[in-house]
Amino acid sequence: MYRYAVIYNPHSGHNNGESVGQKIEQALIKNQHKVELMPTEGPKDATRLAKKAARAGFDVVVAVGGDGTINEVVSGLATLDQPPYLGIVPAGTVNNLARMLQIPLDIDQAIENLQQVHLRPLDVGQVNDDCLISTMTLGILADAALNVTQSEKQKWGPLAFLSKGIHALAEHQHYPLTIETPDRHWQKDTQFLLVTLTNSVGGFTNFNPEAQPDDGYFHVFVAPKMSLARSVMFLPYFLTGNFKKIPGMTYFKANEISITVDNQQSAQTRIDGDPSAKSPLEMRLLEHKLQVITPNPDL
Incomplete structure (x- = not known):
């Protein structure tokens, strides 16, 4: 009992x-x-x-x-x-x-x-003072999610987020990021950054087949700048679990990450679907x- x-x-x-x-x-x-x-x-x-x-x-x-x-x-x-x-x-x-x-x-x-x-x-991921159980987005994917209404979510499910995300790429907004892990340092100009602990993103369960709930890593995707036409061309990569193979995509795993938006512009983040912390971000994985x-x- x-x-x-x-x-x-x-x-x-x-x-x-x-x-x-x-x-x-x-x-x-x-x-x-x-x-x-x-x-x-x-x-x-x-x-x-x-x-x-x-x-x-x-x-x-x-x-x-x-x-x-x-x-x-x-x-x-x-x-x-x-x-x-x-x-x-x-x-x-x-x-x-x-x-x-x-x-x-x-x-x-x-x-x-x-x-x-x-x-x-x-x-469990820790992002500043917030917890992360599935996904964190920064940039246009986070902005796009703000425009998905409750009725659209109920009617279309995960497709509502995918549609808004693709259309957001047409705005050409991009963010200069500094990303640091214990053994690497990047400076990337990106339209969006995605951090996930799950193989399912947006309800698509084959998004990141490598991720496991207890593997001890954040899985990080830093996207290249993409036009609307180019993003549609890469849609099959998303649907078949090959997102990391998109030309120009940066993918890595880490258990500690620091992320800063370099020009101090406002960059919205969303953690597990809800608005969350803004740059700078300090991320630490709480394993098991x-x-x-x-x-x-x-x-």
């Missing part, structure tokens, strides 16, 4: 977050587990609730939602020396982390997965920081 704290937004989706929370509660109680529902009351409240659940001695803290909600829960757990296990019931538009961990996107199957308690280590419940490959 385990004690589960279930953190969810009661107004998520079509205001059906409450019913999803109750469904999880009923399934866990049916199997003799103890459950406490913890609905959020506003932005970043999931971080507070995750810390509260850990202090109360819960065995598992369940994040119900997309990458943004999971990020908030992880932000509360990653500061602890002995955090509870992380459980995930994916209920977002993109669900990059859940896709990489092969957690079912079907609610009923995801609830069943919670009760198997098969654990896998999970790396959490234990997350995933499907048992032997079953």
Whole structure:
């Protein structure tokens, strides 16, 4: 028997977050587990609730939602020396982390997965004072994501982000960056930078086949300047897991990174779908920081 704290937004989706929370509660109680529902009351409240659940001695803290909600829960757990296990019931538009961990996107199957308690280590990124569980974008990809409406996300899913990103390339905005790791130094003029911990980006699960949830690295892509026509020509690279092979693309792995926009212009970043820190960025990987419940490959 385990004690589960279930953190969810009661107004998520079509205001059906409450019913999803109750469904999880009923399934866990049916199997003799103890459950406490913890609905959020506003932005970043999931971080507070995750810390509260850990202090109360819960065995598992369940994040119900997309990458943004999971990020908030992880932000509360990653500061602890002995955090509870992380459980995930994916209920977002993109669900990059859940896709990489092969957690079912079907609610009923995801609830069943919670009760198997098969654990896998999970790396967590730290970006200044923020946590990173999936992706960080800087430049036009971050700007483009700001223009994706909730209705577009619900209607088109990951394709909404891809479409906005391609059109943003036509604006020809670029950023001079200084990027440093413990053993390298670059100065690059780029339209966008992408840092990922997952093989799924924008919901496309074959984006970066090399990435693993516990491999100990940030995977970094620094794009060359591209016209709209050139970006469309390279779209197959994105869809077939060969993004790093785009001519002029800089790709590297590191566990510590410093990133500065050299001309001090405002460069928006987004972490796991939400607006986040601006330059300069100090990034550090917290290797195997959490234990997350995933499907048992032997079953």
